Amino acid sequence: METSEEPGRREQNRLRTHNALVAAANRLFQEQGYEATTVRDIATAAGVGERTFFRYFPSKENLVLQQVRDLIPLLAAEIRRRPTAEPPLVALREALLALAARQDTSPAVLLAGPRPFTPEPISRGDRFLLFDLEETVAAAFLERAGITEPGLREELRAATLSRAGVGALRTVRLAHARLSDAERAEADPSEMVRIAFAALGA
Template identity: 45%
Template sequence: MVTAGRRELHKKATRQALQEAATRMFEERGYAETTVRDIAEAVGVTERTFFRYFHSKEDLILGEVLDLFPEVARLVRARPAQEEPYTAVRNALLDLAATRSTGVALLFSGLPSRVFSDPARSAQPVLLELEDGLMDALRDRLTEAGHEDGPALALRASVLARASVAALRATVLTFHALPEEGRTLEAARGLAGQAFDILRE
């Protein structure tokens, strides 16, 4: 008899396997060329099983990407106090790439480029959630650095956070303009570093 605990572990393992298979196939074939059937068959499950975990191929990516956002804010708060805001955000993103490579790879798959490039979609909570989380983290950092909390600080944190997300968005769009053979995680890291260097200038 399978216990509830074992069922949960099996479900978690299946979900992770689907995400990892999707990431690998998106990198190899591209987002548009990879079907739900392809992903399910790679894991040895049916399409019906896939849809028990994800409503769609798009949902598979967005769910994983959204899971990264609280981690970005946590890493920003954890950066050394002497780092300037943009440096802290950049280094937090690079730390994330080192520790959550699967999720970051999904961020640079085909779907997010559509989310980030379509004005109608980019106005949705996908990016707003990241902006708001960064805003709170940066406001905390500025307060701890001795800045007086209030409307002026809230505006400063908001501008810094939303500019940081704009730099990330530009990174994703520039990444997808590269020749296919140049779209590596290392290239994404390099572009992110350059984008935040531009902000600091």
């Protein structure tokens, strides 16, 4: 007979397996690159079989997309916590690096995947992932500035800065993807982010 504790244990086991798959994928993506990493590699590194992987994620790309979706609200919260004296793009840069350090992943998940935030759509929601990121960051900029009823000027400024910052992240992703395996092993993604944001004056 099933006890009331068993569903809770099953959920804990599912969460452990999910987290193990994500951690294994992050490590392998950074060590050998996204394209060279197979689902079998990820499953083996997580200590499970391929069939188990597919019970959690439809594909390797879906795993990355899910991570980005999960990180968007966390990034927005991190932006809102930044000192109000920081310019918006500095706040975005530092929020991203702080979140990456806390999550123990590269400043992106944003650096994994075949293309920056533009994978073949798995669902309607995925097609708007980039848009959702830009809109969420813009809203965080406004909230951080204490603007609750923005006018056209404030909305345009926040949206422009958000799209510029996300564009810098996409540029880092493209540059990172073009590195050879040896160059990627030596590259510091956090420093690449800083260089890209410096080009925007942040």
